Amino acid sequence: MSLQAEQKNENILLELQDIHMRFGKVKALAGINLKIKKGEIHSVIGPNGAGKTVMMNCINGLYKPQQGTIFFKNKEITRLKPYERARIGMARTFQKVEVFGGMTVLDNIRLGRHTHFKSGILNGAFYFGKTAKEEIEHRTFIEENIIDLLEIEHIRHKPVGMLPYGLQKRVELGRALALEPELLILDEPLAGLNLEEVEDMARFILDVNEEKHWKVTCLLVEHDMGVVMDLSNNVFVLNFGNMIVDGTPEEVQKNPEVVKAYLGEEDLYATRK
Amino acid sequence: MSTTFLPCGIYHQEYAKEHAWWQTPFIKGKMILLLIILFFIIPFFADSYGLSLCNQISYTILGAIGVQLLIGFCGQITLGHAAFLAVGAYTSALLILEFPWPAFMLDWGLAYPVSIIVAALMAGIWSVAFGLSSARVKGFYLILTTMAAQFIIVDFIITQYVSQIGGRGQAFSIPPETIKIGPIIIDSDLKVYFMMLFFVIICTAVLANLVRSKVGRAWIAIRDNDISADVMGINVIKYKLIAFFVAGCIGGIAGSCWISNLAAISPEHFPWSWSLWLVGVILIGGVGSIHGTIFGSIFMVLVMEGLQLLVIPLADIYPKLLMDFLFIKEAAFGLAICIFMIFQPYGLSYRWQQLKNYFNLWPFSY
Numbered sequence: 001m002s003l004q005a006e007q008k009n010e011n012i013l014l015e016l017q018d019i020h021m022r023f024g025k026v027k028a029l030a031g032i033n034l035k036i037k038k039g040e041i042h043s044v045i046g047p048n049g050a051g052k053t054v055m056m057n058c059i060n061g062l063y064k065p066q067q068g069t070i071f072f073k074n075k076e077i078t079r080l081k082p083y084e085r086a087r088i089g090m091a092r093t094f095q096k097v098e099v100f101g102g103m104t105v106l107d108n109i110r111l112g113r114h115t116h117f118k119s120g121i122l123n124g125a126f127y128f129g130k131t132a133k134e135e136i137e138h139r140t141f142i143e144e145n146i147i148d149l150l151e152i153e154h155i156r157h158k159p160v161g162m163l164p165y166g167l168q169k170r171v172e173l174g175r176a177l178a179l180e181p182e183l184l185i186l187d188e189p190l191a192g193l194n195l196e197e198v199e200d201m202a203r204f205i206l207d208v209n210e211e212k213h214w215k216v217t218c219l220l221v222e223h224d225m226g227v228v229m230d231l232s233n234n235v236f237v238l239n240f241g242n243m244i245v246d247g248t249p250e251e252v253q254k255n256p257e258v259v260k261a262y263l264g265e266e267d268l269y270a271t272r273k
Numbered sequence: 274m275s276t277t278f279l280p281c282g283i284y285h286q287e288y289a290k291e292h293a294w295w296q297t298p299f300i301k302g303k304m305i306l307l308l309i310i311l312f313f314i315i316p317f318f319a320d321s322y323g324l325s326l327c328n329q330i331s332y333t334i335l336g337a338i339g340v341q342l343l344i345g346f347c348g349q350i351t352l353g354h355a356a357f358l359a360v361g362a363y364t365s366a367l368l369i370l371e372f373p374w375p376a377f378m379l380d381w382g383l384a385y386p387v388s389i390i391v392a393a394l395m396a397g398i399w400s401v402a403f404g405l406s407s408a409r410v411k412g413f414y415l416i417l418t419t420m421a422a423q424f425i426i427v428d429f430i431i432t433q434y435v436s437q438i439g440g441r442g443q444a445f446s447i448p449p450e451t452i453k454i455g456p457i458i459i460d461s462d463l464k465v466y467f468m469m470l471f472f473v474i475i476c477t478a479v480l481a482n483l484v485r486s487k488v489g490r491a492w493i494a495i496r497d498n499d500i501s502a503d504v505m506g507i508n509v510i511k512y513k514l515i516a517f518f519v520a521g522c523i524g525g526i527a528g529s530c531w532i533s534n535l536a537a538i539s540p541e542h543f544p545w546s547w548s549l550w551l552v553g554v555i556l557i558g559g560v561g562s563i564h565g566t567i568f569g570s571i572f573m574v575l576v577m578e579g580l581q582l583l584v585i586p587l588a589d590i591y592p593k594l595l596m597d598f599l600f601i602k603e604a605a606f607g608l609a610i611c612i613f614m615i616f617q618p619y620g621l622s623y624r625w626q627q628l629k630n631y632f633n634l635w636p637f638s639y
Contacts, residue, residue, distance in 0.1 A: 111494050
């Protein structure tokens, strides 16, 4: 029995226990519990202002929850800073794209590999053999695995600030992937994209989730119900900082409370078909 | 802003070639020509006035590189950089004058080189001390805290205390033949020129290398978006302080080089307006560009000298012009910044890049 429990525990990548987050009197999160298994796509949905982004910021370390603990790979990370969480394998994209506008696409993705670069300041200052070699190794990785996957070869030397929104979102995903994360937090990756771009992005998410090299666990926040229900293994529904239900897409769609709180009276779910 | 295109018909087949500074044979030839001009043509054909101009340009470049690093690459606006130049200059001068050097060090001429290194480290440490506030504040608030560096270091510590060391009064005069590197006594404009040129090349190369490797990318990320830099695994505070340290070090080198040219230093050599001047240099040259630092320095020094040449013949008619030349210079500085902000907001380096692209893409227009 204990062995089984341990195995079960090992299978869990991220665990939130009783997370509370208040801004003054406003309770953004009121006791959230969430378990994300390795290798799944877990979606978080909820109406506007439900606390989804706050929850992502708590997981990511940008906010410190007043109460509760967060475990990542069975280690407590509640007090770690965002850059420390990045080092242990957590990456995210933002709802409003937060790319480095002045850098080229390639530099943005290279920056995502920051934690993998080893050369220090002296080595960098004189660009000794080690730094030069390392730069080429990482460049090869980026070209073969990320730029090729995301189909952004043609813009690799363009400054990101000048690219259209859809491509910026793609670069942001590439930058997060360059970290080679175990958990990828995607905060509305499809917002503001057209149908074709949505399909591309969904394909990329499935690719990084399923391909042998990546096998990234995804935590997806999204409003596009069609995509959410098709992609995710589990869906977590949030409303006013409270969990309504956490289950498979079928369970969620059937849950009357979810339908009342979010999906609306009847068939709002079919937004894009 | 805009990317530089390779000339028509040139493609790279290895990543190493694309990471190189000088990517085509033409550029290599151009840079070698530039080095020949710098090392052989200017020093032997320029008179002492020309050389002193060159030294002034070098000094401005060394000062402005630190400012460029902080403002242009790391996004930390600083208005007190002259203080770190002062720290470097005073550390170097004090070491030469007061430190009990062993006789062999003096014989071998090691005192000055060692003092440059110590001055660089010292200025770096002071710079980090005043950069600590960048952990908490950004933008306008940081301008004020870096201005505090100027007032605390130069106006208070150096003027009130450091200048009194040895009872020399306000100015430290450096006796002849104390500034020597190895067997060479730095006593002429030509020797100062070579020394400054050496440091300008080293510092520019260091900055250019840092910008294309891990540390520099982290700086640019912090400049563009510090929250997502944090999320991507960059320890923002650490890298900001590294930026302040490197900028301070380069400032220290600039200061301690400059004493060889001055032969006497006093706090008035490092006024607050010099900090502002350095920021103006990078604004005119182009923020976030190493070329910009150099172009801006050359432009500012030459324009100010040109102004002086213009004013001297007019002095007979308007004697007040010469008397108030300092104010005219400042007015010209303000005017130049206004004109550049309106008509060329990306600075001279952007214009340079456009010019290069025009020739690289010729005969096509894009």
